């Protein structure tokens with residue numbers, strides 16, 4: 701039963717997530733597979749997603765930890781130009797097929813944490 705409880709895991713300091721800036725990458729185990737994930741800040745709020753495009757299951761950043769397009773309005777997949785809304789992960793244009801997998805975050809006392817879910821586990825607890 702403890703497997704069903706959500707864990708809250710420190711991810712980074714709040715100051716590391718600049719508005720519209722570089723992402724903070726982290727690793728998760730999603731549905732049994734190790735995946736890259738990333739956190740960004742948009743309109744003041746931190747958000748995190750699996751780094752996996754819904755067009756082809758590829759990582760999206762064209763330079764390490766760079767996801768925002770030039771306008772700072774969309775998260776961009778470098779491969780074929782799919783665009784996602786930074787606050788929801790929903791497809792906003794291009795060839796994406798649905799939205800990004802969102803990871804719950806919380807922010808308290810200058811620290812951002814991510815929350816596990818039934819299909820989303822911390823990488824280091826695999827054995």
Ligand code: FES
Nearest residue numbers: 753755777780782
């Ligand atoms: S793999 Fe992301 S747009 Fe094609």
